[in-house]
Amino acid sequence: MGRTEARRTTARARLPSWVPVAPWVTDYRIAWLRSDAMAGAALFGLLIPSGMAYAQAAGLPPATGLYATIVPMVVYAAIGPSRVLVLAPDSSLAPLIAAAVLPLAAGSEARAVALAGLLAILMGLVMAAGAALRLGAVTHLLSRPIRLGYLGGLALVVVASQLPVLLGVEAQGDTPWQKLAATVGVLGETNLADLALGGGALALIGAVRAFGWKLAGVLPAVVLSALVTWAAGLGERVQVAGALPRGLPAPALGGITLADVVPLLLPAAGIALMAFADTGVLSQSLARQQGQSVSGNREMAAVGIANASAGLFGGFPISGSGSRTPVAVAAGARSQLAGVFASLLVVAFMLAAPAATAYLPTAALAAVVIAAVIGLVDGPAIVRLARMSLTETTLMAAAFVGVTTLGVLPGILVAVGLALLEFVRRAWSPYRAELGDLEDVPGYHDLSRHPEGVRVPGLVIARFDAPLFFANGAVFTGFVRSLVERADRDIRHVVIAAEPITGIDTTALDELVDLDEWLDRHGIELVFAELKGPVKDRLLKFGTRARFGPGHFYPTVSAAVRALRADRDERADRDERTDREERNHHDGRDEGDGRSQSRARDAGGEPPGDGSPSRSGPPKG
Incomplete structure (x- = not known):
């Protein structure tokens, strides 16, 4: 820094921050x-x-x-x-x-x-x-x-x-x-x-x-x-x-x-x-x-x-x-x-x-x-x-x-x-889209612009390009419900790509809670991806901590899809193990019943045909 520039910097530093002096005065x-x-x-x-x-x-x-x-x-x-x-x-x-x-x-x-x-x-x-x-x-x-x-x-x-x-x-x-x-x-x-x-x-x-x-x-x-x-x-x-x-x-x-x-x-x-x-x-x-x-x-x-x-x-x-x-x-x-x-x-x-x-x-x-x-x-x-x-x-x-x-x-x-x-008109009815997967293209994309995209099994991914407030809360929830109702596959989760949602008021929050309850009655969980910190803080401030816990928020849409796919696969594996165990249990019970019937025939008795106690009395003598 030159000597002249140093003097100008010193002159500015001596002035209190509240003094509204024009910049050219100290830099002239x-x-x-x-x-x-x-x-x-x-x-x-x-x-x-x-x-x-x-x-x-x-x-x-x-x-x-x-x-x-x-x-x-x-x-x-x-x-x-x-x-x-x-x-x-x-x-x-x-x-x-x-x-x-x-x-x-x-x-x-x-x-x-x-x-x-x-x-x-x-x-x-x-x-x-x-x-x-x-x-x-x-x-x-x-x-x-x-x-x-x-x-x-x-x-x-x-x-x-x-x-x-x-x-x-x-x-x-x-x-x-x-x-x-x-x-x-x-x-x-x-x-x-x-x-x-x-x-x-x-x-x-x-x-x-x-x-x-x-x-x-x-x-x-x-x-x-x-x-x-x-x-x-x-x-x-x-x-x-x-x-x-x-x-x-x-x-x-x-x-x-x-x-x-x-x-x-x-x-x-x-x-x-x-x-x-x-x-x-x-x-x-x-x-x-x-x-x-x-x-x-x-x-x-x-x-x-x-x-x-x-x-x-x-x-x-x-x-x-x-x-x-x-x-x-x-x-x-x-x-x-x-x-x-x-x-x-x-x-x-x-x-x-x-x-x-x-x-x-x-x-x-x-x-x-x-x-x-x-x-x-x-x-x-x-x-x-x-x-x-x-x-x-x-x-x-x-x-x-x-x-x-x-x-x-x-x-x-x-x-x-x-x-x-x-x-208000633009915010009341903003652009909204369902997102899907494109082959060899990272991220998730608007299916209306890319009809060749593929919907993720078990998921609905929705994007709403506006803050949520009293005028568009019902528009948002109606859009998500329509995606779920039109789905031709079993839906377990709805993922909101929430980066464009920069705010939410109490009226829109009530609509969001109603949507969550409606999805819950249909066995579907609502989660958010890329939701901004201040909006998340506002959700928690409004008393929804019990409803939307940490597991409902993901840093990116891709992270949400990976986690929910893993959860779905884990559930599928768990269900398959349960089914296998139930089949093995039934098979073992059937094998045990077969051995009992064989011993009964060897003793000269009649095995119960339906598993009920035998109606034959003691032998006549």
């Missing part, structure tokens, strides 16, 4: 400084237009998007476990924030900002509590088909909300379908200047993506649109973002009361789930690329704290950015210091040149948002899923319909509910 190398500074400069060019655009999409003042950029990036840099993840406002969260905040704000911009800050704080508390409860894997509730449908619906919601801004028209509607219909109805009122600026920005961003350039085209698109607006004197003809307020992020929670907390709790939990789902996947992917690992629970805590800090200083909920993180990586970022540099540049911009956005058209910001959410739709993945599974395609479509008809926040509940129902 001076040689990385230039790369991080260059990456921070490249990232800065994307943070300002994106932050302002996503704030606009959330129905908030553009400046709040910069506040939600500066504070969380600095906080996450200090405590986050990922070395290069960029935390910032995200297009996928904007409609969620708008749906939660705007109905409660009643048209007040200041109240909307305060409610958005409260939402971020609540979201942070939810994520911190989840990390404390070690719920870092909760995002697995959202399967890929459901996420595809959800993100597709989210893209439609955002496009429907931003298309009127791009066209410079007013269009109202409760659902994205209604907004799209209203937009079509007012196409004749399109502001051609807005359309030209917004469409031009959208075309430029798309062209940059089409050429595959590493750095996004967002900055040149918004800069050019602002220059055109200024040079052509369009400031009065199009809607502009306006100059930013000069100054640093500051608390903006005025007017918030405890009564505002309750209606935001459920939205905060839903947004936390979606934000961590995106952040967790992105963080783990980055860690794998760098040959490292990231704790899901620590990531959840860090993102939660960053969100709470954003809410305290005039921001709104944020998550890991799938568009800005690749920019930082492509620009050579080596650590979170790149994000710190970018945040300092944003602060410098807000202090030195806040009026630079005075001619920035909102149509160009709408183009930035639309370009971002179009990227949420993974067309190839949708086509691939449709070809592979009708069931999962149906789940994807249901999630899409839920988001686009019920609303974004209820759509999250629909997506999670569908995920849970799909899990």
